[in-house]
Amino acid sequence: MLEPCDSLVLADGVALGEGRVVDAVAEASWPVNASGSFVLERTGCRLESVVAELAAAFALPLETAREDVLAFAWQLNRLGLVNVRRGSRRLRAAVVWVRLAVRLAPSGTIPSFTARRRRIDTTTPLRAFASVVRGAAGRGTALALGTFAAGAHLSLVTGRPSLLVPAAVGVSVGAGVVVHEGGHAAALVGIPGALVIRGHRIYVLHAPTESRRRRVVAAAGPALTALIGLVVLTVLPPLGLPALGLAGAPAAVHACALTVLAGDGRTACGL
Amino acid sequence: MRALRAFVLGAAATGVLAYAAAAVAAGLAQAQDGLLDVHVGALVVVRVASDGASTVTTFGPGLLVASAIGGLLNALGAAWLARRARRRPPMA
8 A cells, every 4th residue: 555655765676777677686677658767766755746746747637647656656566676665654554554454345355565675685595594584574473473373362262271382383384484485595696686575475586597596496495494394393292392393384384385286386396 | 307306396295294294193192192093095104002101103104105196196287287388379
């Protein structure tokens, strides 16, 4: 969801060239017309002021300029070329989003999420992994807390109250997502990459690479997560921690992504 | 080569999933002091047995069979997807 007080910022690795937006990470470029360049030259300005300037410069009705700017901003954000800098506090933006979601509920739709793209430092596997951890930590924590709350509730309902197992499973679910993307990033050494988070989707964007490397990058994420899950499941129960050993199961489930049922698996198979 | 890759990845994925499911089932069975015997035909997948003083968990060859079946299904799925992609008309 975009608000008039928000502003656009070009994502790391994206630049405005001669009539083109150039993405150095994806090694792709898109043509932009005069009004598109006009908007992109005003990154960092509030959208409402960009709309007003565009309407004045191109002699457009204000409503038409607003529709054009918002559609253009959405398109660029969907492609991961620009990030949205919030003009309001995060809590206020969340409240506005929830209000809109409630209004749209009868039609069965929810307001769109904006995408956020962050650069991944791929100079070494460790740095690449750390970049993803920094970028996805918030998402992983939210996922872990949600899983913990659901698990604790379930343990109460089933008459076996426990905080330890839901906490361990929550950590496994949240950390699993972060490690999965971190695994992709660690295999990307030397290749420009970026982490993109959009709604519930989180993925690593990278420059085109030769077929074998692409397969390795695709397999690395789920393989690393599943391996960690397997180790947790195998090592902790004999150490007298069977309940914590259960936490390996959600991480092991990432192995599903090695099959053709998932995009990673199809790429890893060379499809 | 693609079929082999798909088989290996599918077998690995199914093996991990089957092992995880068996380990969780065994853990739950042990927590409730119960017994567990999961097998496919004559092949044991996981067995939790107690001799009074101790509990023994055994993972059997059924896991390998499950892996092989998963690998085969993944290879078939990959072949089907590849054939479908070849039949698709080129974009104008």
